[in-house]
Amino acid sequence: xxxxxxxxxxxxxxxxxxxxxxxxxxxxxxxxxxxxxxxxxxxxxxxxxxxxxxxxxxxxxxxxxxxxxxxxxxxxxxxxxxxxxxxxxxxxxxxxxxxxxxxxxxxxxxxxxxxxxxxxxxxxxxxxxxxxxxxxxxxxxxxxxxxxxxxxxxxxxxxxxxxxxxxxxxxxxxxxxxxxxxxxxxxxxxxxxxxxxxxxxxxxxxxxxxxxxxxxxxxxxxxxxxxxxxxxxxxxxxxxxxxxxxxxxxxxxxxxxxxxxxxxxxxxxxxxxxxxxxxxxxxxxxxxxxxxxxxxxxxxxxxxxxxxxxxxxxxxxxxxxxxxxxxxxxxxxxxxxxxxxxxxxxxxxxxxxxxxxxxxxxxxxxxxxxxxxxxxxxxxxxxxxxxxxxxxxxxxxxxxxxxxxxxxxxxxxxxxxxxxxxxxxxxxxxxxxxxxxxxxxxxxxxxxxxxxxxxxxxxxxxxxxxxxxxxxxxxxxxxxxxxxxxxxxxxxxxxxxxxxxx
Numbered sequence: 192x193x194x195x196x197x198x199x200x201x202x203x204x205x206x207x208x209x210x211x212x213x214x215x216x217x218x219x220x221x222x223x224x225x226x227x228x229x230x231x232x233x234x235x236x237x238x239x240x241x242x243x244x245x246x247x248x249x250x251x252x253x254x255x256x257x258x259x260x261x262x263x264x265x266x267x268x269x270x271x272x273x274x275x276x277x278x279x280x281x282x283x284x285x286x287x288x289x290x291x292x293x294x295x296x297x298x299x300x301x302x303x304x305x306x307x308x309x310x311x312x313x314x315x316x317x318x319x320x321x322x323x324x325x326x327x328x329x330x331x332x333x334x335x336x337x338x339x340x341x342x343x344x345x346x347x348x349x350x351x352x353x354x355x356x357x358x359x360x361x362x363x364x365x366x367x368x369x370x371x372x373x374x375x376x377x378x379x380x381x382x383x384x385x386x387x388x389x390x391x392x393x394x395x396x397x398x399x400x401x402x403x404x405x406x407x408x409x410x411x412x413x414x415x416x417x418x419x420x421x422x423x424x425x426x427x428x429x430x431x432x433x434x435x436x437x438x439x440x441x442x443x444x445x446x447x448x449x450x451x452x453x454x455x456x457x458x459x460x461x462x463x464x465x466x467x468x469x470x471x472x473x474x475x476x477x478x479x480x481x482x483x484x485x486x487x488x489x490x491x492x493x494x495x496x497x498x499x500x501x502x503x504x505x506x507x508x509x510x511x512x513x514x515x516x517x518x519x520x521x522x523x524x525x526x527x528x529x530x531x532x533x534x535x536x537x538x539x540x541x542x543x544x545x546x547x548x549x550x551x552x553x554x555x556x557x558x559x560x561x562x563x564x565x566x567x568x569x570x571x572x573x574x575x576x577x578x579x580x581x582x583x584x585x586x587x588x589x590x591x592x593x594x595x596x597x598x599x600x601x602x603x604x605x606x607x608x609x610x611x612x613x614x615x616x617x618x619x620x621x622x623x624x625x626x627x628x629x630x631x632x633x634x635x636x637x638x639x640x641x642x643x644x645x646x647x648x649x650x651x652x653x654x655x656x657x658x659x660x661x662x663x664x665x666x667x668x669x670x671x672x673x674x675x676x677x678x679x680x681x682x683x684x685x686x687x688x689x690x691x692x693x
Contacts, residue, residue: 404425563662
């Protein structure tokens with residue numbers, strides 16, 4: 192990674208007045224220069240800066256499309272080489288699936304790094320957490336592995352918001368966006384209105400009957416406004432708060448300082464996003480989005496550390512495109528026939544959280560370039576390439592046509608986006624292979640040249656994606672299993688892969 196500094200600020204007298212790294216005390220200077228560089232002229236953006244001492248040990252894994260891209264598998268592969276895995280936003284509206292041998296893990300709140308026993312886990316301050324869903328996942332994990340990680344290597348940020356039964360009831364009234372109904376949006380809304388409950392506040396509220404009565408009264412009035420007849424009873428709410436406090440008291444911690452201390456010791460932190468860039472509340476296809484910032488800018492903020500720690504950012508994208516829920520989808524195909532049906536059936540395209548069929552379509556490079564603009568990926572992980580086997584030709588959307596004009600960006604208005612027609616480039620297809628053949632190809636790649644060992648037609652498809660987005664593809668997924676990946680030789684995903692032992 193290169194850090195460039197510009198010298199664009201000057202006083203009226205022409206004297207330079209911008210603060211430069213050497214002006215900062217050593218304790219706060221994240222970009223220390225070599226001693227012989229301290230007297231050099233200030234670096235311009237066109238000039239290569241002095242080399243950094245050491246590395247900044249935080250990496251980010253993000254969804255680069257509309258979610259469901261296969262982030263869980265990528266995180267599972269990186270976790271054995273990380274000291275911490277941190278979820279920084281969202282709640283149990285996310286669903287990460289990891290396939291390890293004969294075991295399939297479906298997680299909604301637990302970080303995907305849980306499969307590596309040496310990796311500590313954090314549910315970050317940017318999350319909204321349903322304590323009952325988390326309890327169910329922890330019980331299932333204990334039944335599978337015998338481990339109870341809460342308070343030992345799983346920690347919940349005291350600043351994270353609590354999803355209560357009220358939030359699920361309120362969310363059930365949604366008829367527009369097509370939410371998961373898990374209470375995510377209402378919990379984030381309560382946080383924004385500064386009436387939400389954080390884990391650090393549970394004990395204080397539980398010990399105050401007046402606060403419990405006031406909270407239940409507010410919730411019931413809000414349920415009335417959306418026509419929900421269920422009631423929140425103060426006694427039941429009191430009991431629920433006491434259970435949360437008892438169940439998670441050992442796990443609730445000041446996780447931001449905990450992670451900052453770990454980074455200061457040079458430990459590696461893996462920041463795990465949920466959903467995808469096109470579902471970002473600010474930058475996505477609003478209003479058909481999630482309720483949090485899903486992009487890189489929120490990765491460190493939602494973990495409670497500063498952005499200067501980030502070393503690498505990986506975007507996860509399918510070799511085609513899918514979307515769950517409502518909203519415009521320019522490259523959408525029919526699920527009843529043709530390529531769209533193959534993507535759905537062969538790719539097992541059903542939501543991990545909702546079970547709803549995912550809408551499918553050709554790869555949308557307009558959306559992918561938009562995702563790159565927002566996140567600055569250092570590498571792409573291309574998943575489910577195997578699903579396209581047997582389709583010929585392959586189509587890739589390179590721009591849109593809107594009211595007779597070619598555009599290369601996603602319009603802010605979803606009305607405009609719904610009128611966009613995809614402009615495609617065609618690419619020769621490649622044969623369909625069975626699971627064992629893909630696994631064998633992946634195994635051979637690890638003892639050879641990685642992605643460069645793939646057949647030329649597949650390499651050409653990958654090159655097309657790289658050329659249009661400007662992002663190197665660092666790993667290719669050719670099946671759901673942990674071992675079914677082909678990484679670029681010497682790249683960040685060129686790591687030892689082995690079957691996990693739980």
